[in-house]
Amino acid sequence: MSGVSAQVVRVGIAGRRGCGRATVTRVLRGAGVAVVGSAEPADLDVYVVAETLKPEDRRALAHSPRPVVVALNKADLAGFGGQGPVATAAAHCRRLSDFTGVPVYPLAGLAAVAALDDTVVDDEVLDALRALTTDPADLGSTDRFIDKAHQLPHPIRLRLLAQLDLFGIAHGVLALRAGADRAGLLAALRRASAVDGLLAGIDAAAAPVRYRWLIDAHAVALPASDDAVAARMAAAIEVVRAAGMAVDDDVTAAAHLRRAIVWQRYSRGPVSRLHRCCGADIARGSLRLWERAGGVAESLP
Template structure:
């Protein structure tokens, strides 16, 4: 773990967990204390977001668009079979990290991309660390993963190692004492077995701290069973915190390949079709993801990473100058676009196709024809808008960045609990459990209770009626108060009144209509509504 971000905490909750770790370190075993030190380093790092999905879903292209630089290789090569972490650094560099802990520094290729061939035995490599002096990475580390569904079993294993539990045993419920009441710990082992599993647990702890806290899952038109399985297996940090609306969103990539006529209600419009299809996929993946958003990763990468040049803009002007009959034929297929005889050189057309594909070319040509004086910069911005990347970034900020403090604090607490349980020392485990309960009792820590309740409901661990499930997901998954209350755009007085009404309803439900498990969730939701009401009242939203 790099120290370049050390000490930069996401917010007050992360600071509280960091203080808890420091306070407990002298009171636990050296091995547990070393694990707490890893948790502290992780708390001081940016949020770790894994970009995952099936092979050829366009993950690396999307990574480049998000970073704003074409650095992740998109062609099949050695490095596309490895997990690559893109993080902020003071000097651009690549570090190949081996399974035995060794590191080897490599230069970037001449085109600024990670070399396709690393010149080392790939079977001995754990992952790649890429440090970039790019502002986009100061607040979010982006983790590019090999594709699920690849024929390369080792690549799949590396991805699943990141996305699913590193060890084959069950992890404790977050913030649980680990007592099962039958003389065994939550893993099902006898208390004396802990030392026998010491090496495995140490490896689990290391991998957990190095893994992802949130996931951006890339899908294409056809969802498959392993898409859902991968999301179901996703764990943020430790303790099997499954993918849910707090820490996972999905994107429908390659939206330009959708045939609008195949989607009912699209009325022949491609973006409408993509939006409708994304909504259908969101229903299938719910509640594993907060949303599914359409995007065209290739156009986003070209427009955002500096690949679209003034020369490309000029080439598009030449294409726009072709006659309608010729252009209509050329835009029927990629082969027709590159092979049809016209005044624009074939090599220029190939380059445009590689950067924008047919949909992007059509959008650019229409824009140039509508405004012949359009500058190259304006055309790049228009293409970026057409890619859908802005909406993805906005959702990333809403779901991840705005909740980074809670996500990181919750993941860190789960790690602390797992580390204490792994020690096999009942007194140590109880000491950690008690300290966590004290932290959770503080009003400012209620966000963690909300995240826990949301995870319980989203994973199906606590079953609720559909309407109440929707309400829990809405309250827990959004940062905007109006959206949390299901009344976007409502006036502060109206929102305050409604929040107080719902607080009362959930309190009654917790006391009289709920099962014990539901009551636990209901009390959390009641408290969430009450705190929202207090916040609105303080802002003058209630008289």
């Protein structure tokens, strides 16, 4: 069991050129995701797109040999108005997900890099953003930000654009005006980037991978120890929750028995082999917990 629990889900990065694969790689590595190179084996893929899915993107997703999550990069360019560009991109992602059956998440890549890479928001960038809180610059376009006269030297404005873009600059200035320190600034950029939604999506897509590792570890016989049963139950719960189902996590004896009955019945229904195994493992683990709480084992109805 220790070998299985120590395994790390390896993530590959795919997508067309120019969509920001290098940026997304940097973001995910900064967040602690085990991103592998194109020649290395991966357990799931993050497929990077910009603006929308093109026909070649849809073909690649349809024929993916692994679980796949789509990152709609450059979400900060999705158009202003309403609740902002990332909210607009998120709504677009939901439509794309409904159309393809693949989870799609927005990402403002440069803002996410700035939030997760300690080398981006250094003293020079922080001082420049602070200067903009008292002497605002024209953020209406990149040309106006660069060309209009301002106290910030031209090279520093170019650096701000290259590392934060107008979206990150605007959110950084707003955070500092509200009294944020450096940590608060990074937190604001992280929220604005929507990276946590993508990370949660990757974790959900990885749940079946982790569960199958446990299944393979117990291929010869069902797990017997309490720890092994609990591990498989926990991994199975991750899978079904990632699929949008609720699992009662009450710890009373009655709840354990009720959960066992519900998921044993689920496992016997018209579900996939994966979910059939998950239902059985949740039922088995719940029964083990019920027995430890003083219940007497008996056949489920």
